[in-house]
Amino acid sequence: MADPLLSVERVSHRFGGLLAVNAASLSAQPSCITALIGPNGAGKTTLFSIISGFLKPDEGRIRFAGEDVTGEPPHRLARRGIARTFQIVQPFVGLSVRENILVGAHLHHRARDAALNVAEQVGREVGLGAMLDRPADSLTVAGRKRLELARALATEPRLLLLDEVLAGLNPSEIRDIVPVIRALCDRGVTIVMIEHVMQAVMSLARQVFVLAEGRMIAAGTPGEVTADPLVVEAYLGHGAAKKLGAAHEH
Amino acid sequence: MTRSGMTKRGATGHGIGRFASIVIVVAVLAAVPLVVHSNVTLNFLVATLLAALAGQGWNILGGYGGQYSFGHAAFFGTGAYVTAILQVRYGVNAWAGFAAGIAGGAVVGAVIGGLSFRSGLRGSYFALVTLAFAEVLRIVASVTPITGAGVGTLVKLDLHARAFQFESRAVFYWVILAMVAVSLVITHLVERSRFGVWLVAVRENEDAARALGVDVIMVKLGAMVLSAAITAAAGCFYVQYFLFIDSGIAYGTWISIEALLTPIIGGVGTVFGPLFGALVVKSLGEGAKLLAGDAPGLDLVVYGIVLVLVIGMAPRGLVGGLTAARRWCGRRWRPASIPAEEAEHG
Numbered sequence: 001m002a003d004p005l006l007s008v009e010r011v012s013h014r015f016g017g018l019l020a021v022n023a024a025s026l027s028a029q030p031s032c033i034t035a036l037i038g039p040n041g042a043g044k045t046t047l048f049s050i051i052s053g054f055l056k057p058d059e060g061r062i063r064f065a066g067e068d069v070t071g072e073p074p075h076r077l078a079r080r081g082i083a084r085t086f087q088i089v090q091p092f093v094g095l096s097v098r099e100n101i102l103v104g105a106h107l108h109h110r111a112r113d114a115a116l117n118v119a120e121q122v123g124r125e126v127g128l129g130a131m132l133d134r135p136a137d138s139l140t141v142a143g144r145k146r147l148e149l150a151r152a153l154a155t156e157p158r159l160l161l162l163d164e165v166l167a168g169l170n171p172s173e174i175r176d177i178v179p180v181i182r183a184l185c186d187r188g189v190t191i192v193m194i195e196h197v198m199q200a201v202m203s204l205a206r207q208v209f210v211l212a213e214g215r216m217i218a219a220g221t222p223g224e225v226t227a228d229p230l231v232v233e234a235y236l237g238h239g240a241a242k243k244l245g246a247a248h249e250h
Numbered sequence: 251m252t253r254s255g256m257t258k259r260g261a262t263g264h265g266i267g268r269f270a271s272i273v274i275v276v277a278v279l280a281a282v283p284l285v286v287h288s289n290v291t292l293n294f295l296v297a298t299l300l301a302a303l304a305g306q307g308w309n310i311l312g313g314y315g316g317q318y319s320f321g322h323a324a325f326f327g328t329g330a331y332v333t334a335i336l337q338v339r340y341g342v343n344a345w346a347g348f349a350a351g352i353a354g355g356a357v358v359g360a361v362i363g364g365l366s367f368r369s370g371l372r373g374s375y376f377a378l379v380t381l382a383f384a385e386v387l388r389i390v391a392s393v394t395p396i397t398g399a400g401v402g403t404l405v406k407l408d409l410h411a412r413a414f415q416f417e418s419r420a421v422f423y424w425v426i427l428a429m430v431a432v433s434l435v436i437t438h439l440v441e442r443s444r445f446g447v448w449l450v451a452v453r454e455n456e457d458a459a460r461a462l463g464v465d466v467i468m469v470k471l472g473a474m475v476l477s478a479a480i481t482a483a484a485g486c487f488y489v490q491y492f493l494f495i496d497s498g499i500a501y502g503t504w505i506s507i508e509a510l511l512t513p514i515i516g517g518v519g520t521v522f523g524p525l526f527g528a529l530v531v532k533s534l535g536e537g538a539k540l541l542a543g544d545a546p547g548l549d550l551v552v553y554g555i556v557l558v559l560v561i562g563m564a565p566r567g568l569v570g571g572l573t574a575a576r577r578w579c580g581r582r583w584r585p586a587s588i589p590a591e592e593a594e595h596g
Contacts (some may be wrong), residue, residue: 052461078463086461092454103451106444107463115444155463 003066005030005190006051006082006159011060012214013046020046022214023060026192028159028207033181033191035205035222037198039235042211044194045087048161051192052084053077064159078107081158085148085165087194091136097123098132100147104154118154126150126180142173146180153184160184162193166200174200198226210234268438268521275522276431283420292419296491298532299426300484304505305512305524306433307481312510313519314446315473316453318373321380322481322509324362324387325355327500329482330489334403335396344414348486355482356475358387363474367467372456381506388501402496405489414490426487430525433480437521440476449473450519481509511553515560517569526569531556 004027013021021043028034036044049055051062053074062070064080072080083104092100098119105118123132126146131139139147145165152160162181166174178200185191185204195201201208201222208225210218212234218225225231229241236244279299283292304326312318333351336342342350366379391397398404409417416422440446448469451459456466485505489495499505508528516527534556535549542548564571 054457054460073465074460075463075465078461084461086458090455090458090461092451092458094454095450099447099450103447103459103464104462106447110444112442112444115447151458151462 002030004028005065006192007063008047008051009061009063011047011050011057011062013043013050013055014058015046019214021050021057021211024211024214024216025060026209026216026219028190028192030190031185031188032206033185033193033204035201035208036192036194036211037196037201037208037225038211041213042234043214044211045163047211048084048163048192048194052082052161078155078157081156082161083152083155083157083159084161085145085152085163087163087167089141089144089148091139091144091147093135093137095136096133097128097136097139097147097150100136101128101132101150101154104151107155118156122150122154125183126153127176141168142170142177145169146177149177149180153189157189159190159192162191162195164194164196166195166197178204202226269435272431272434272438272521275525276427276434279427280424283423289419292423294532294536296419296423296426298528299423299430299525300488300491301508301512301532302525302528303426303430303433303484303487304481304509305516305528306430306437307477307479307484308509309477309513309518309520309524310437310440310480311470311473311477313513313517313523314440314453315449315470315477317470317473318377318510319380319477319506320377320510321362321382321384321506322477323501323503323506324358324380324384325478325481326485326488326505326509327384327387327391327495327497327502328358329355329485330495330500331391331397331403331485333486334405334489334495337405338403339396343412344490345412348414348490351486351489352479352483355485356479358482359474359478360471363471363478367470367474381503384501384503384506388497391501392497397497397500400496402494402499405493405495407493415493422491426491429483429487433483434521434525436476436480441521445469445472453519507553511557513567515556515567517567517571520567520569523567523569527567530568 007027008025010023010025011021012019012023024043024047026036036047038044046055050057053072053076056071061068064082069077069080092103101119101123102115105115105122109115109118120132123129126149128143128146128150131143136147149162149165166177169177174197181191181204205222208220208222209216210225210231217230217234218228232241232244282295286292304322307325308319308322329351332354333347336347336350337344362380362383366376371379393399407415409415448459448464451462451464452466452469460466485500511531512527513524514527515531516525517523531553534552538548538552539545560567
């Protein structure tokens with residue numbers, strides 16, 4: 001396998017007495033989609049916040065493109081090419097869709113015209129072309145998720161961290177946005193996504209990591225992890241794998 | 251149009267239109283002394299433009315950056331004192347003193363901004379800290395000998411252009427108008443720059459801005475320094491115009507209030523907001539004084555009433571309110587085929 005673009009090495013983070021992430025490791029291969037799944041409260045978003053620099057890990061290292069980037073602030077990581085979206089969308093509500101994307105586009109384009117071009121192009125790419133001049137707060141949930149994606153993309157990232165971009169969307173909206181994500185990957189953007197919509201994880205991800213109670217309990221292809229008894233137990237409770245197995249035999 | 255003003259219009263070359271409107275407004279104001287010769291009126295207009303200039307400074311940080319300062323007196327006063335003290339005590343040329351005053355205000359801005367932004371102060375905490383800094387400076391200035399302590403500092407009358415003093419009020423008026431014009435152009439340029447886009451992003455959502463690569467502290471600090479420099483320029487002008495400064499004037503809350511009142515009334519985060527707000531607020535204040543005799547503090551009562559009305563009825567200020575009203579009219583009366591965006595600008 002090629003060198004991973006991102007590798008998280010035994011990272012821990014503590015909120016007071018709560019060990020939210022416990023010696024978790026993860027790696028993402030370039031130009032492919034890696035999924036991070038796990039039950040609610042497993043520490044997935046905390047791990048994302050650590051990778052994107054919003055939280056400093058108490059232990060462990062993060063390497064990006066071969067360099068140690070542990071503890072760097074978010075804006076510097078963004079400059080290196082790590083972009084994230086937020087699980088709870090954070091649009092700049094007072095601005096239009098175009099202006100929202102423009103903020104990201106300015107990261108690598110100082111000139112206004114160049115940045116506006118990038119913003120427009122990215123807006124079209126995620127399917128917001130018709131809504132560029134609407135106020136951001138007039139968008140639907142699906143629209144806001146697209147906007148979140150567009151803003152992150154406008155920074156021209158090498159690594160894109162997607163935190164539940166499909167959550168809250170209906171099946172037809174999910175069908176619309178999945179190809180957008182796949183196209184990004186085909187274009188060479190490395191993606192790590194936190195996702196609960198398993199159908200999307202199965203169809204998109206090449207590698208899946210499973211986090212439960214702060215620990216990485218499994219890693220492998222989508223098929224491997226869903227068959228892993230530890231994973232089944234993490235989601236459904238102790239003894240669930242055994243019961244399911246017994247049910248299958250009957 | 252959104253509050254930031256960095257809309258599609260900017261994208262399609264209407265920026266020149268905005269620049270033209272600055273030229274027109276300034277040209278109209280510049281013609282006033284040719285028609286009006288009354289010193290009372292010119293005094294009033296100078297005071298109005300002074301408030302507008304202080305407000306233009308506040309608007310960069312508060313309007314575009316969303317960091318509401320209650321202590322812009324710290325910059326106004328520093329500008330005023332530096333200009334006065336350099337001239338009176340060190341015999342420095344008035345123009346050089348003026349430039350040093352602006353730089354001094356910027357330095358104070360960098361210090362206050364550096365301390366408060368690095369400690370992560372936001373919202374009302376930031377407002378209170380700026381107020382506290384201004385008050386500390388006021389108290390220090392009222393006791394230290396170099397500022398003239400309680401007596402204040404008097405600048406010697408020397409009605410020559412080289413001493414930055416002019417016999418005619420009209421010339422003073424044109425000078426302050428030119429300074430306001432420069433601040434309008436600066437605001438316009440900020441609005442269309444990467445710095446301005448990032449500043450507005452910080453106002454709207456700091457975390458989202460950080461995720462997009464914005465160095466939030468540096469952007470806020472840059473806005474603070476620019477904001478402080480512009481408001482300090484108003485202080486420098488004050489000294490040259492009135493030739494006197496003491497701690498109550500320099501660092502008093504009156505100027506902090508004028509600096510934030512004019513943009514909030516006129517329209518926060520808009521290029522013309524502070525100028526427009528200053529014209530409205532000062533006219534109402536003077537009008538009330540004329541009607542009710544010179545009751546002390548009456549203008550402050552009027553300011554309070556206007557502030558309550560504007561915040562209640564047009565939270566984006568008069569410019570924001572007018573834009574909304576114009577768009578509403580456009581939508582009602584224009585044929586449906588013309589989009590409201592264009593009707594609004596035409």
